[in-house]
Amino acid sequence: DTGVSQNPRHKITKRGQNVTFRCDPISEHNRLYWYRQTLGQGPEFLTYFQNEAQLEKSRLLSDRFSAERPKGSFSTLEIQRTEQGDSAMYLCASSRLGRSTNEKLFFGSGTQLSVL
Amino acid sequence: DAKTTQPTSMDCAEGRAANLPCNHSTISGNEYVYWYRQIHSQGPQYIIHGLKNNETNEMASLIITEDRKSSTLILPHATLRDTAVYYCIVRPDNNAGNMLTFGGGTRLMVKP
Numbered sequence: 200d201t202g203v204s205q206n207p208r209h210k211i212t213k214r215g216q217n218v219t220f221r222c223d224p225i226s227e228h229n230r231l232y233w234y235r236q237t238l239g240q241g242p243e244f245l246t247y248f249q250n251e252a253q254l255e256k257s258r259l260l261s262d263r264f265s266a267e268r269p270k271g272s273f274s275t276l277e278i279q280r281t282e283q284g285d286s287a288m289y290l291c292a293s294s295r296l297g298r299s300t301n302e303k304l305f306f307g308s309g310t311q312l313s314v315l
Numbered sequence: 316d317a318k319t320t321q322p323t324s325m326d327c328a329e330g331r332a333a334n335l336p337c338n339h340s341t342i343s344g345n346e347y348v349y350w351y352r353q354i355h356s357q358g359p360q361y362i363i364h365g366l367k368n369n370e371t372n373e374m375a376s377l378i379i380t381e382d383r384k385s386s387t388l389i390l391p392h393a394t395l396r397d398t399a400v401y402y403c404i405v406r407p408d409n410n411a412g413n414m415l416t417f418g419g420g421t422r423l424m425v426k427p
Contacts, residue, residue: 203358232414240419241400241402241417241418241419241420242359242415242417243417244414244415244416247414255414257414290358290359291358292358292359303361303364304351304359304361304415305361306357306358306359306360307358308356308357308358309357309358
């Protein structure tokens, strides 16, 4: 169990550019979540997958944001035409949904995005 | 989801117990109380959760009042490494994929 891995750890981009982040969840975890966190605030939910199906998206997830989890393993989060307001820490979490209802989320260390 | 109210910040002396309160007066019968913490530059980390009984694990104890309107997370012997933001979250446990809704949390500073 190597934990949730996110790449890159830091990304600096210019306004208007596209960026893509990757998340590798814990092996055999069937749920994967994306959150966004700005300085001094708690993480905000963006979207989640169960296996390869994207089951819920927050209203925070504008049309410029798209997430995929093509084979139910790793996931990517793409932001098109980045804006300065997109600057934040993007966190990925995974969990294993089994017969028990005790769902614990395991978070990665995040990707820090800075849009100049 | 029910809202939670936590103090913005707290201090604790190293080696002493840290007691972090949380109010969740509108909690519903099927909602669990979860605690996560976030150490600087890391993602949140699960600590403990409970429904109505007190819970204890290797990290902490969770005390839930009988009316379930409030709870306290107890770190029995705080260390400097426990300095973090602690989030109290209530969440229905119905396997519907309800996301965790984080508030502002309590910033705990453990001092030597």
